[in-house]
Amino acid sequence: MTxxxxxxxxxxxxxxxxxxxxxAENGNPVRQWxxxxxxAEAIRTNRENPRYLKGVKIHPNVxxxxxxxxxxxxxxLIFVALxxxxxxxxxxxxxxxxxxxxxxxxxxxxxxxxxxxxxxxIEEIAPQARIGVLSxxxxxxxxxxxxxxxxxxASEDDELCQRVQxxxxxxxxxxxxxxxxxxxxxxxxxxxxxxxxxGMAAALEMGENTKSMLITRALAEMTRFAVKLGANPMTFLGxxxxxxxxxxxxxxxxxxxxxGYALGEGLSLEEAVTRxxxxxxxxxxxxxxxxxxxxxxxxxxxVMGLHAILxxxxxxxxxxxxxxxxxxxxxxxxxxxxxx
Amino acid sequence: MTxxxxxxxxxxxxxxxxxxxxxAENGNPVRQWxxxxxxAEAIRTNRENPRYLKGVKIHPNVxxxxxxxxxxxxxxLIFVALxxxxxxxxxxxxxxxxxxxxxxxxxxxxxxxxxxxxxxxIEEIAPQARIGVLSxxxxxxxxxxxxxxxxxxASEDDELCQRVQxxxxxxxxxxxxxxxxxxxxxxxxxxxxxxxxxGMAAALEMGENTKSMLITRALAEMTRFAVKLGANPMTFLGxxxxxxxxxxxxxxxxxxxxxGYALGEGLSLEEAVTRxxxxxxxxxxxxxxxxxxxxxxxxxxxVMGLHAILxxxxxxxxxxxxxxxxxxxxxxxxxxxxxx
Numbered sequence: 159m160t161x162x163x164x165x166x167x168x169x170x171x172x173x174x175x176x177x178x179x180x181x182a183e184n185g186n187p188v189r190q191w192x193x194x195x196x197x198a199e200a201i202r203t204n205r206e207n208p209r210y211l212k213g214v215k216i217h218p219n220v221x222x223x224x225x226x227x228x229x230x231x232x233x234x235l236i237f238v239a240l241x242x243x244x245x246x247x248x249x250x251x252x253x254x255x256x257x258x259x260x261x262x263x264x265x266x267x268x269x270x271x272x273x274x275x276x277x278x279x280i281e282e283i284a285p286q287a288r289i290g291v292l293s294x295x296x297x298x299x300x301x302x303x304x305x306x307x308x309x310x311x312a313s314e315d316d317e318l319c320q321r322v323q324x325x326x327x328x329x330x331x332x333x334x335x336x337x338x339x340x341x342x343x344x345x346x347x348x349x350x351x352x353x354x355x356x357g358m359a360a361a362l363e364m365g366e367n368t369k370s371m372l373i374t375r376a377l378a379e380m381t382r383f384a385v386k387l388g389a390n391p392m393t394f395l396g397x398x399x400x401x402x403x404x405x406x407x408x409x410x411x412x413x414x415x416x417x418g419y420a421l422g423e424g425l426s427l428e429e430a431v432t433r434x435x436x437x438x439x440x441x442x443x444x445x446x447x448x449x450x451x452x453x454x455x456x457x458x459x460x461v462m463g464l465h466a467i468l469x470x471x472x473x474x475x476x477x478x479x480x481x482x483x484x485x486x487x488x489x490x491x492x493x494x495x496x497x498x
Numbered sequence: 499m500t501x502x503x504x505x506x507x508x509x510x511x512x513x514x515x516x517x518x519x520x521x522a523e524n525g526n527p528v529r530q531w532x533x534x535x536x537x538a539e540a541i542r543t544n545r546e547n548p549r550y551l552k553g554v555k556i557h558p559n560v561x562x563x564x565x566x567x568x569x570x571x572x573x574x575l576i577f578v579a580l581x582x583x584x585x586x587x588x589x590x591x592x593x594x595x596x597x598x599x600x601x602x603x604x605x606x607x608x609x610x611x612x613x614x615x616x617x618x619x620i621e622e623i624a625p626q627a628r629i630g631v632l633s634x635x636x637x638x639x640x641x642x643x644x645x646x647x648x649x650x651x652a653s654e655d656d657e658l659c660q661r662v663q664x665x666x667x668x669x670x671x672x673x674x675x676x677x678x679x680x681x682x683x684x685x686x687x688x689x690x691x692x693x694x695x696x697g698m699a700a701a702l703e704m705g706e707n708t709k710s711m712l713i714t715r716a717l718a719e720m721t722r723f724a725v726k727l728g729a730n731p732m733t734f735l736g737x738x739x740x741x742x743x744x745x746x747x748x749x750x751x752x753x754x755x756x757x758g759y760a761l762g763e764g765l766s767l768e769e770a771v772t773r774x775x776x777x778x779x780x781x782x783x784x785x786x787x788x789x790x791x792x793x794x795x796x797x798x799x800x801v802m803g804l805h806a807i808l809x810x811x812x813x814x815x816x817x818x819x820x821x822x823x824x825x826x827x828x829x830x831x832x833x834x835x836x837x838x
Binding site: 295296297300301305306307308329330332364365366368369370371373374377378391394395396397400401402404408478482 | 635636637640641643645646647648669670672704705706707708709710711713714717718721731734735736737740741742744745748749818822
């Protein structure tokens, strides 16, 4: 049934490309939309994405396209892998085409002014669409290399989850379903902040005990925060919670980790951003999170500590000192001061 | 108050030695008991443990002793860091001296016939003692090197927890309290099995996506199992659960990891044990766990899969194939089939 109908992937980045290839390998015709005609032309000619996932062959079933209206009209199932900064502006003009479509966001981020997650922005633009998210411990390069990978599709819409499973599930890529769209998506957005901290710890050559303590604290505070906003705490014991957190905090290649690494070496945020050539998503998320956690009066010592280093002129040593001394002394508090 | 009364550490291994040093640095006189007079003599002479934590200076406050009765009588607070195989036989003859003492087990393991954890064995031997456990993401070498480390002391006895915190808490070693002794101790015992699997994954050069998927699954099944036995699921979101699991699965130096690594290279269990010179704790735990999970009818696919490889002649490829195909398809099932 879905074999003949094309599936759309919006975005020409590494995650979108990896997912487009998986869909194609499963026998689905895929239209991968990208803004840049040169990039699309390069894919058509060389069967390789010129910028991302170099060395990975693009499957013949993937057609690189540049006409967005056309793509959205032709496809019912649409994976959205646009940059978080572009998602709203790219989709808004086509709002009326999106009614009834199945839109699955792969993009992680929180919109600064509205505190909306990406799927919530899509929902706002296209209230008549059926909406889901995909998130988990998923490095695009490893997906493309067919390393065994598991992910979560989350939506209130069971049939959407099943459609995504049917299209994506394969021998090396396992797709689990969840009804907690908000929790799954929030996990994917929050982890970027903790990847910065993991990068700092790596630059400081902190040991495994410390790294593990930081990840555990990170998990505790992101769970606490998410539960306060209505997510299911069990989501954070799963692939899109602790799973994604572990992979993100262990992967030196993410921009977030690299910003943290530069900070750990003693660079200022400005210097770190200059070295990287762009701002990492986690830096934006951090600012938004600081404000929101204060509004909600949720205890987030890692977020507060990192914010103090990046924007309040504190040193790393001061923040660590404070973290080590000011922490509540029971393991239950460690996990939750709100007692979920 | 506790400054002048000596504190006992039983066992001359690396974890016992690291804890003895921490206690000593905090100003406590420490009697570290070990069976071997030559080892004790070496410590007295060279201020270094001849077998473990080489290069680490033993603090002057640590006295290496070999008279167990004497040590138990002189001390009220006693840390038990004996090998799991020796704990029962070493303590049994001194049962009557232990009444009223504060006994804190650092040893991880499950007794094969009885399914008792170490603190439960101590409880059986000395029902009049006050009992606790210490567990967390704690590599002894890193503790000794003063890497920032957090741990959990768990006991139903609040005052015991506070005594341990007062004695051990320091600038680089943070001690959190928990009332869930069983859950904290079980986490420490179960993780050894998953360290074997992590070792196998490393030998097979599996990627970060796969490693993270395995850790997440491991956390799910150990939580499921522990909850069935009465532990608090939240314990597994904390230091003694996911924290210890992460550090154990990331540390190539543990015997469990090394056995797994050898298996991943294609060696049989017998060959792996020969290479290592001893059986890893996780192998014993695995056998016990298989039996118990069948009794309880708890779904533990990683335990079953590893057991099939080690004792039922299955290949790793067969087990991975089955794991990837037979898994339930919702993320909630992934976390819990019993619905805690």
